[in-house]
Amino acid sequence: MQGELIEILLKTAVVLGVPLGVIPLIVHVERRGAAFIQKRVGPNRVGLFGIFQPLADVVKFLFKEEVVPAHVLKPLYILAPILTLVMAILPFAGIPICEPFMLGARKVYPEIFRSDLGVFYVFATTALGSYGILIAGWASNNKYTLLGSIRACAQMISYELSLSITLVALFFLYGTVDLHEIVRQQNASFFGFLPTWGVFYQPVGCLLFLVAIFAESNRLPFDLAEGESELVAGYHLEYSSMKFALFFMAEYLHMIVLSALFVLLFFGGYNLLPGFGLIVDMIPQSLPLFQFLSLFFKVALMIWFFVWVRWSIPRFRYDQLMNLGWKRLLPLGIANLMVTVLYVYWKG
Amino acid sequence: MSLLPFLVLVIIGLTLGVLLLSISQILGEKQKNPRPHDIYESGMDPVGNALKRYDIKYFLTGILFLLFDVEIVFLFPWALTYKDSANKELMIAEFLFFMAILLVGYLYVLFSKSLKWDD
Numbered sequence: 088m089q090g091e092l093i094e095i096l097l098k099t100a101v102v103l104g105v106p107l108g109v110i111p112l113i114v115h116v117e118r119r120g121a122a123f124i125q126k127r128v129g130p131n132r133v134g135l136f137g138i139f140q141p142l143a144d145v146v147k148f149l150f151k152e153e154v155v156p157a158h159v160l161k162p163l164y165i166l167a168p169i170l171t172l173v174m175a176i177l178p179f180a181g182i183p184i185c186e187p188f189m190l191g192a193r194k195v196y197p198e199i200f201r202s203d204l205g206v207f208y209v210f211a212t213t214a215l216g217s218y219g220i221l222i223a224g225w226a227s228n229n230k231y232t233l234l235g236s237i238r239a240c241a242q243m244i245s246y247e248l249s250l251s252i253t254l255v256a257l258f259f260l261y262g263t264v265d266l267h268e269i270v271r272q273q274n275a276s277f278f279g280f281l282p283t284w285g286v287f288y289q290p291v292g293c294l295l296f297l298v299a300i301f302a303e304s305n306r307l308p309f310d311l312a313e314g315e316s317e318l319v320a321g322y323h324l325e326y327s328s329m330k331f332a333l334f335f336m337a338e339y340l341h342m343i344v345l346s347a348l349f350v351l352l353f354f355g356g357y358n359l360l361p362g363f364g365l366i367v368d369m370i371p372q373s374l375p376l377f378q379f380l381s382l383f384f385k386v387a388l389m390i391w392f393f394v395w396v397r398w399s400i401p402r403f404r405y406d407q408l409m410n411l412g413w414k415r416l417l418p419l420g421i422a423n424l425m426v427t428v429l430y431v432y433w434k435g
Numbered sequence: 436m437s438l439l440p441f442l443v444l445v446i447i448g449l450t451l452g453v454l455l456l457s458i459s460q461i462l463g464e465k466q467k468n469p470r471p472h473d474i475y476e477s478g479m480d481p482v483g484n485a486l487k488r489y490d491i492k493y494f495l496t497g498i499l500f501l502l503f504d505v506e507i508v509f510l511f512p513w514a515l516t517y518k519d520s521a522n523k524e525l526m527i528a529e530f531l532f533f534m535a536i537l538l539v540g541y542l543y544v545l546f547s548k549s550l551k552w553d554d
Contacts, residue, residue: 095440099447152464153456158474169452176448180440200440207511229474230485241493244500251507259514325474329459333452406552409496413550417503418541424510425534431517432527 098199103179105383106343111141113339113390120394151328156227159325163226168326168333171219174212175337178344181209183266185357185378197375206264209348210251213303216341217243220312220322223334227325235321238405239305239312245412246302246309252420253292253299256427257352260288270356285353291423293353295416300345302412304338307397311405346389350382357382495549506537 115130115138122129130137155161180200187196202208217240224236261269275283286293302309313321323334350356357378359367367374403411474485513530520526544550 091437091439092443095443098440099443103444103447149455149459149462150464151459152466153460156474165456169449169456172452173445173448176451177441177444180444199444225486228485233485233489237489237493241496244504245496248500248503248507251504252510255507255510255514258511259517262515262518264511264515328463329455333455409550409552414545421534421537421541428517428527428530432523 094195095199098197101379102182102184102197102199103176106179106340107336109343110336110339111145113343114141114144116391117394117397120391121398124395124398145332148329148332153329154327156325158228160226160228163222164325165330167219167223167226168330168337170222171216171337172333172340174215174219175340175344177212177215178209179340181205181212181266182344182347183270183351183357184382185375186270187267188375204264206254206266206348209344210254213341213344214243214247216303216337219334219337223326224322227322229325231318231320232322232324235312235318235324238318239322242309242311242408242412243303243305245409246299246416249295249412249416249420250299250303252417252424253289253295254352256292256420256424257285257289259424260427260431261285266351266356270351270358273355274358282355282358284355289353289423289427291419292427295420295423296349296353298411298416300349301393301396302408304341304345304393306338306342306393308400308402309408310402311408342390342393343386346386346393347382350385350389354385356385360384492549492552499544499549502540503537506533506540509533 118140119129119131119137121127130140133139133143155164181198181202183205184197187194189195198205200208220236220239220243224232224234224239227233258264261272263269269285273282273284277283277287281287301307305312310321313323318324323331326334358381359377360381363377363381367377510533513526513533517523517526
């Protein structure tokens with residue numbers, strides 16, 4: 088029992104500690120990236136390249152007044168940011184960061200919450216994110232926040248459909264839901280140089296999944312939940328100081344966990360990047376470390392892609408968003424599934 | 436299989452949230468100005484109550500999501516058992532039948548204008 092607890096805490100320190108630790112860095116990259124794309128300078132005063140700016144922001148968050156407006160439903164209003172953070176932390180338990188490795192005579196699984204159906208656990212807990220948003224919007228007792236949260240919820244559930252139908256096709260092709268097995272199947276190569284990544288088996292599925300994770304994490308071009316030009320700030324309008332920061336952290340955690348899943352399912356997951364193989368050949372014990380670094384690097388690229396898209400594509404109108412989700416992506420997902428299944432059947 | 440990891444994560448999340456909020460509560464500035472405690476409505480005096488009726492379409496979207504999501508959930512066991520099944524023709528026939536029902540349902544929803552948002 089005690090050994091188990093220590094193991095869980097150690098895994099948590101890596102699987103959860105690293106994402107929480109890099110959030111300030113991501114915020115900084117996002118702001119500098121925005122400045123780079125818009126030909127501005129961006130925050131560059133605090134420390135080298137303004138690297139300490141996020142720290143200054145955190146300090147400022149801590150010293151701001153905790154306003155609890157008089158008109159809100161107080162218990163739910165305070166609960167909502169905490170709940171949102173918990174919901175954003177939970178999916179990390181199912182993410183494998185490296186192969187199961189031998190520690191002495193024992194096989195250690197890198198997931199905090201090891202289960203054969205780990206990927207379903209991740210999706211279930213990711214979907215819980217909409218509860219925090221709904222509670223926040225309702226408890227704030229404000230027209231803008233209510234609209235923002237209802238919109239966000241409708242958007243998230245609409246795009247979850249295309250997400251799950253993509254997954255059906257993908258699991259059908261892999262024949263398993265075990266993320267370790269899925270990553271192992273992506274370790275071979277076509278013609279000796281092209282890796283057998285999921286994106287080459289399911290290009291349409293990959294595109295659908297990509298669009299859906301943008302919508303799920305409420306990022307531009309799908310940030311209708313915030314929609315500054317119409318709803319001021321959406322569901323977190325009445326929140327200030329640290330309570331707002333918790334929503335902010337939860338959004339970034341969502342981005343990280345969905346990017347990690349995307350990489351695991353479509354881009355070879357923790358399979359070693361070119362070059363790492365040489366080092367691992369010399370020191371075989373370092374395999375888990377370099378697998379983790381490979382995954383980390385791919386997720387980092389994915390996060391940069393989020394930033395890139397955010398500052399390149401304008402926001403949709405709400406009816407466009409719903410039409411895209413229900414009338415384009417869902418039929419496309421169904422067609423993708425049909426084609427996949429019939430192709431596998433014909434091939435025998 | 437133990438649920439301990441799940442509990443540990445919930446406790447970590449709750450602790451982190453409560454800790455950060457209380458630090459901010461203790462360190463943060465306190466003032467007696469009543470202005471920030473009003474409903475924010477673009478600087479105007481608030482009009483009416485916020486918790487009132489909203490568009491039925493959001494509710495419809497929720498119901499439709501439930502329907503379609505349950506149908507997709509039914510597909511997962513099918514997709515995972517296909518590889519090891521003896522009678523592949525039967526599996527494919529079942530799949531096509533299921534998808535045909537799904538398609539009829541989808542077309543009904545489409546023509547009943549439940550998904551029409553631009554009016």
